[in-house]
Structure formats: structure tokens, C-alpha cells
Amino acid sequence: MTRPPSFLNFQPATRTTRGSxxxxxxxxxxxxxxxxxxxxxxxxxxxxxxxQQDCRAILPAVFDVCSVVQFDAGQLVFSIPNAALAARLKxxxxxxxxxxxxxGWQVSAIRLKVQVRKAVERPRPVKQLKLPSQALSxxxxxxxxxxxxxxxxxxxxxxxxxxxxxxxxx
Numbered sequence: 001m002t003r004p005p006s007f008l009n010f011q012p013a014t015r016t017t018r019g020s021x022x023x024x025x026x027x028x029x030x031x032x033x034x035x036x037x038x039x040x041x042x043x044x045x046x047x048x049x050x051x052q053q054d055c056r057a058i059l060p061a062v063f064d065v066c067s068v069v070q071f072d073a074g075q076l077v078f079s080i081p082n083a084a085l086a087a088r089l090k091x092x093x094x095x096x097x098x099x100x101x102x103x104g105w106q107v108s109a110i111r112l113k114v115q116v117r118k119a120v121e122r123p124r125p126v127k128q129l130k131l132p133s134q135a136l137s138x139x140x141x142x143x144x145x146x147x148x149x150x151x152x153x154x155x156x157x158x159x160x161x162x163x164x165x166x167x168x169x170x
Contacts, residue, residue: 074108
């Protein structure tokens, strides 16, 4: 008789407050502990996380975008998003290796693996300018005070559109 997978009942904590990331991490930890096969991964996950944190503490500017991929038999492998960063990190590898040795990590070699990731564009927030009613009435008065001529048609149309658009935002 096999038991059903425990991940079916897993419900991560929702993110409502600043401290919620700890609750989410705790939920993931509870999930890993619940299944025998997953529980065997927990020490490796903790070890990789601690190694990533130490690397970030040693070279913070680089390890915001890099990650530890593998650490086995003294060989450490990093994932680097581009070749330029890999070249920069390559110059700092002796410093990194020495600092990791001082922190107790038995690192005999470090390899870099360039893994280009798909860039995810974040949508830029749209600025919504709120003009006060005095500004809107001044723009409307300016539009009315301009004489009707071919040179002023585009300006009058732009002023009219601006006033109408900002009246709709209220």
C-alpha cells in the first residue's frame, strides 16, 4: 500500500507582511521534511544556501546575479548570466577561494558556467500626473485666448486634449 504524495496537501503561506518570507521558507522546509525522498535533499539544500550566502557576503556585487550550481568533491560550480561578468569574476576567484577556505569550505577548484537567462522585462509604471483644477482652468483659458490661425491649430488641439484627459482622471 502506497501513501499519497504529501505535496497534494501542501499550501504555502501567503505573503502579506514583511516577515512572511520566513513563513514561506518554513512552509517549504515543512514540505521537504514531510516526504522521505524530499527530506534527503534538505541537508544539500541547506548546504548550498549557506554557500551561496557566504559567496554573497564575500563578493556582494557579483553574487546578486550569480548562483551556486554544484559543490561536489571540492569543486564549486557557479552559474553566471553573461561572459562579461564571468571575466570579471575570474579575476576575483583567488580572493573568493581563499575567503571560502577561511570560512571552512573545502574548495579546491572553482568553475564558471555561463548560462544566459531570458531577460524578463518589468513593465514600467505609468506616471499619472494629477493637475490641480487651477492648472486645468489656466490651460483652458490659454486655449480660448489663442487666436484662430493655422499656426495655433495644433497647440489648441493639444491643450484641448490635455484638459479633457485630466478632467477624466478626477
